[in-house]
Amino acid sequence: MPLTLERRMEPSRTANILVPILSVLLALVAGGVLLWLVGVNPIETYKAMLHGAFGSAYAISETLVRATPLMLTGLAVSVAFRMLFWNIGAEGQLAMGAFAASGVALFLPKLVPGISAWWLLPAMLVGGFVGGALWALIPAMLKAFLSVNEIITTLMLNYVAILWIQYLYYGPWKDPLGFGFPGTAPFVDAAWLPRLKDTAWLPQLFNTGRLHWGLALAIVAAFVVWLILGRTRWGYEIKIIGENPRAARYAGISIVRNILLVMILSGGLAGLAGFVQVAGISHRLQQGIAVGDGYTAIIIAWLARLNPFGVLLVALLMAALFVGGDQIQISMGLPAAMAGVLQGAILFFVLGGNFFTQYRIRWTSRQAAVIGHQ
Amino acid sequence: MTSLPLAVEMRGITKVFPGVMANENVDLEVRAGEIHALLGENGAGKSTLMNILAGLYRQEAGEVWLHGQLAQIHSPSDAIRLGVGMVHQHFKLVDSQTVAENVILGLKQPAFRLDMKRTAREIKELGQRYKMAVDPDAYIWQLGVGEQQRVEILKTLYRNADILILDEPTAVLTPQESEELGHTLRRMVQEPATRGHAGNKAVIFITHKLDEVVRFSDRVTVLRGGKVEATLDTAGSSKADLARLMVGRTVVFQVAKPPFQSHVTPELRQEVLFAVKDLHALNDKGLPALNGVSLEVHAGEILGIAGVAGNGQRELAQSITGLRKATKGQVLVRCGGIQGVLKEVTNHTPHQIIDDGLSYVPANRLGTGLAGNLPISSNLILKDYRKEPLSRGPFLDRTSIGRFAERLIGAFQISTPSAERPVRLLSGGNLQKVILAREITAGKAMLVAVNPTRGLDVGATESVQRTLLEQRAQGAGVLLVSEDLDELLAICDRIAVMYEGRVMGVMPAQDANRDEMGLMMAGEHIQPEA
Numbered sequence: 014m015p016l017t018l019e020r021r022m023e024p025s026r027t028a029n030i031l032v033p034i035l036s037v038l039l040a041l042v043a044g045g046v047l048l049w050l051v052g053v054n055p056i057e058t059y060k061a062m063l064h065g066a067f068g069s070a071y072a073i074s075e076t077l078v079r080a081t082p083l084m085l086t087g088l089a090v091s092v093a094f095r096m097l098f099w100n101i102g103a104e105g106q107l108a109m110g111a112f113a114a115s116g117v118a119l120f121l122p123k124l125v126p127g128i129s130a131w132w133l134l135p136a137m138l139v140g141g142f143v144g145g146a147l148w149a150l151i152p153a154m155l156k157a158f159l160s161v162n163e164i165i166t167t168l169m170l171n172y173v174a175i176l177w178i179q180y181l182y183y184g185p186w187k188d189p190l191g192f193g194f195p196g197t198a199p200f201v202d203a204a205w206l207p208r209l210k211d212t213a214w215l216p217q218l219f220n221t222g223r224l225h226w227g228l229a230l231a232i233v234a235a236f237v238v239w240l241i242l243g244r245t246r247w248g249y250e251i252k253i254i255g256e257n258p259r260a261a262r263y264a265g266i267s268i269v270r271n272i273l274l275v276m277i278l279s280g281g282l283a284g285l286a287g288f289v290q291v292a293g294i295s296h297r298l299q300q301g302i303a304v305g306d307g308y309t310a311i312i313i314a315w316l317a318r319l320n321p322f323g324v325l326l327v328a329l330l331m332a333a334l335f336v337g338g339d340q341i342q343i344s345m346g347l348p349a350a351m352a353g354v355l356q357g358a359i360l361f362f363v364l365g366g367n368f369f370t371q372y373r374i375r376w377t378s379r380q381a382a383v384i385g386h387q
Numbered sequence: 388m389t390s391l392p393l394a395v396e397m398r399g400i401t402k403v404f405p406g407v408m409a410n411e412n413v414d415l416e417v418r419a420g421e422i423h424a425l426l427g428e429n430g431a432g433k434s435t436l437m438n439i440l441a442g443l444y445r446q447e448a449g450e451v452w453l454h455g456q457l458a459q460i461h462s463p464s465d466a467i468r469l470g471v472g473m474v475h476q477h478f479k480l481v482d483s484q485t486v487a488e489n490v491i492l493g494l495k496q497p498a499f500r501l502d503m504k505r506t507a508r509e510i511k512e513l514g515q516r517y518k519m520a521v522d523p524d525a526y527i528w529q530l531g532v533g534e535q536q537r538v539e540i541l542k543t544l545y546r547n548a549d550i551l552i553l554d555e556p557t558a559v560l561t562p563q564e565s566e567e568l569g570h571t572l573r574r575m576v577q578e579p580a581t582r583g584h585a586g587n588k589a590v591i592f593i594t595h596k597l598d599e600v601v602r603f604s605d606r607v608t609v610l611r612g613g614k615v616e617a618t619l620d621t622a623g624s625s626k627a628d629l630a631r632l633m634v635g636r637t638v639v640f641q642v643a644k645p646p647f648q649s650h651v652t653p654e655l656r657q658e659v660l661f662a663v664k665d666l667h668a669l670n671d672k673g674l675p676a677l678n679g680v681s682l683e684v685h686a687g688e689i690l691g692i693a694g695v696a697g698n699g700q701r702e703l704a705q706s707i708t709g710l711r712k713a714t715k716g717q718v719l720v721r722c723g724g725i726q727g728v729l730k731e732v733t734n735h736t737p738h739q740i741i742d743d744g745l746s747y748v749p750a751n752r753l754g755t756g757l758a759g760n761l762p763i764s765s766n767l768i769l770k771d772y773r774k775e776p777l778s779r780g781p782f783l784d785r786t787s788i789g790r791f792a793e794r795l796i797g798a799f800q801i802s803t804p805s806a807e808r809p810v811r812l813l814s815g816g817n818l819q820k821v822i823l824a825r826e827i828t829a830g831k832a833m834l835v836a837v838n839p840t841r842g843l844d845v846g847a848t849e850s851v852q853r854t855l856l857e858q859r860a861q862g863a864g865v866l867l868v869s870e871d872l873d874e875l876l877a878i879c880d881r882i883a884v885m886y887e888g889r890v891m892g893v894m895p896a897q898d899a900n901r902d903e904m905g906l907m908m909a910g911e912h913i914q915p916e917a
Contacts, residue, residue, distance in 0.1 A: 244782055244783060244785075245781045245782050245783060246772060246773065246778050246781055246782070246783060247781065249765070249768075249772055249783060252758070252761060252765070253758050253761070253765075253769070256758035256759065256760050256761055257754075257755075257757070257758040257759065259754060259755045260755055260756065260757060260758045260769070261758075262710060262737060263708075263710060263737060263747070263749060263755050263756065264737070264741070264769045264770060265709075265736065265737040265738030265739075265740075265741045265742075265770075266738070267736070267738070
């Protein structure tokens with residue numbers, strides 16, 4: 014084979030910044046060709062998307078609302094990926110977090126009548142975290158003690174979790190006053206995450222829309238993850254395991270212990286995304302909680318190169334793509350799949366570009382290729 | 388015997404890898420109908436030479452003649468077409484497929500329809516002819532190592548190989564299986580060659596075990612340092628001769644081994660710093676790798692472990708450092724340095740043993756010792772990051788880490804523009820300096836080092852050896868595993884020779900005799916016990 018791949022010694026800084034930008038542009042061009050083939054004006058479509066996502070205070074608020082669970086699940090996945098634990102189960106962990114937070118919201122006020130939001134919301138938050146963490150602990154223990162492949166177990170447990178919450182809101186937890194609508198009874202007011210527009214001391218900027226304090230939670234979570242990974246002994250251990258498990262073992266780092274701890278954090282963060290969705294948006298457990306954010310999170314984590322602040326940014330862009338995509342369905346009459354195609358194109362190009370920041374392709378003579386084989 | 392036609396003739400073969408002359412002007416003649424042993428230490432160039440014959444490498448110079456004809460072997464398929472088959476040390480079989488499927492894998496015939504029944508029958512017949520019973524319908528994963536090797540051999544026979552190469556075929560076999568293999572090979576060379584060539588099939592096997600050479604082969608070629616030392620009739624040569632040829636008699640280069648310094652008193656030198664007693668352990672394949680090893684390392688001493696790779700040295704180092712479970716026996720470590728007490732740490736965690744002050748320089752620098760993509764500083768703190776001042780409570784102290792890294796980089800003259808560069812960008816010598824710097828700083832006078840100078844240039848080698856000698860001068864106890872006899876003779880106080888998981892003998896370095904060591908390395912008992 015005259016073509017050989019060579020790992021670059023050090024990916025250059027400019028390439029690291031330039032390549033993703035160039036990739037997104039190329040993706041837009043490729044998507045544009047598709048749009049043009051479908052018979053719409055690509056420029057107009059992109060404009061409409063941009064407007065839909067960022068064109069008004071309300072649009073921005075919707076984009077941020079959409080971004081919040083993506084941020085949390087993106088962080089969840091990137092923490093696990095740092096250690097090369099392939100947690101594909103953020104979706105299920107989100108569902109279990111939503112389940113646990115809903116359970117607290119539905120039943121705690123009955124036990125403690127008149128409970129204030131100051132107690133109920135933190136209890137739901139802890140519930141959401143614990144729900145996701147315990148769910149993630151199942152594949153973590155299987156991996157740590159029995160070496161069961163976590164990709165399979167985390168993925169399969171997603172279906173279990175999603176069907177479990179469906180069973181609840183179609184069955185025992187269904188609102189008897191809900192006219193047959195699949196969902197629990199609405200939470201008491203104390204279980205609602207306050208909206209930013211209802212928060213008096215914030216500037217007028219946020220005086221519209223559904224944007225709630227979950228966004229702040231996601232930003233704090235990113236900061237905490239950054240602190241753990243970059244500044245603590247634990248984060249150092251996670252990085253060593255992720256880079257070279259054998260070196261970690263050699264340095265006396267317990268891989269079993271770290272798998273369990275990291276998955277508690279990862280599952281907990283995904284569980285928080287579930288909490289945010291039920292407490293901030295739906296105010297009940299119902300259909301439409303688990304809509305694939307746990308899978309989009311994988312894309313986000315990779316595009317952000319597992320950097321927590323990068324996750325915030327990429328989640329925001331993904332959310333814009335979702336919200337803008339919804340918008341072009343309405344304003345341009347395009348099929349919903351078109352937004353999906355654009356997302357796919359962007360991912361394809363960015364990951365492809367990423368490859369070229371780390372490798373280069375070289376033509377080599379046969380002789381050299383044979384030596385390279387050694 | 389001399390009337391036998393030549394099956395293989397390699398003339399003036401030279402093969403260069405970056406920085407290494409793997410084969411230098413090698414001549415090899417293998418007669419049709421003979422079992423030819425290729426004997427040499429690790430890195431003598433045996434496998435390289437055979438990989439050239441099998442088409443995996445191209446030589447820089449030299450010719451290969453097969454059955455009297457100049458052969459152009461550009462690829463493994465060329466080699467197979469010309470009747471050369473190779474059984475590699477690591478089998479190239481597909482676990483999830485059957486024996487028959489593996490045997491026909493890669494064949495160009497038949498082009499369309501696979502008649503697996505016929506193939507299975509043919510394999511069965513082939514197996515019966517050579518007395519190698521294998522079930523053609525069994526899956527590879529169901530087979531033991533010995534059976535898998537038989538499949539590999541059948542694969543070459545099915546392709547009508549007239550020249551069979553086996554790379555260390557007995558390394559994975561039990562003694563009984565080895566014996567059987569010997570019979571199989573004998574049967575092969577009694578079969579006539581195909582393709583109308585004169586004479587019988589020929590077998591070449593690579594080994595470093597003298598015993599096998601004597602038992603199985605008709606003739607033997609000894610390689611050393613990429614060159615042919617001699618080709619002999621096995622019947623007319625003694626094990627001692629072969630051992631001498633294999634180990635060689637190069638001039639021992641001398642890193643000045645200073646006499647013990649004054650602060651390491653003779654009394655101190657009586658103190659055992661760490662030891663193993665009757666240690667047993669299994670290798671990665673679950674076979675016994677250590678069969679009752681007992682050794683003591685004293686203060687101010689470098690104890691060398693000589694031996695051909697794969698005789699339990701790696702497992703010994705791993706068992707001492709807690710990375711491999713000992714199945715029997717004891718590991719003892721003097722916690723808290725020379726003033727401490729000797730306590731048993733058998734099967735403690737690596738973390739506990741690090742805390743007890745035992746340092747470890749593993750054989751595979753980037754594979755085990757370092758996290759390649761992380762900065763040099765992160766790698767320098769790998770053993771010390773749990774301690775103050777590098778971390779306070781749960782947090783790392785980045786200022787202290789920076790200072791710590793700069794100090795070690797300066798003290799060990801690690802050449803790098805910055806402590807934040809990924810460690811994998813360093814040269815081999817500097818990688819080793821990073822590991823040594825870390826281990827010596829972390830440790831309390833106990834060090835296990837495996838092949839610390841392998842692959843390093845002369846300057847880096849000397850710097851590593853000097854560091855070990857400095858540790859010794861300060862009263863440290865060092866267990867040095869090395870495949871380089873010259874190195875062991877130069878810097879060790881005592882040398883133990885390991886063979887098949889046992890210590891064949893321990894001798895003071897100044898009395899060590901290279902011939903005897905060579906024999907012990909090849910499994911011969913010289914002295915009952917030392």
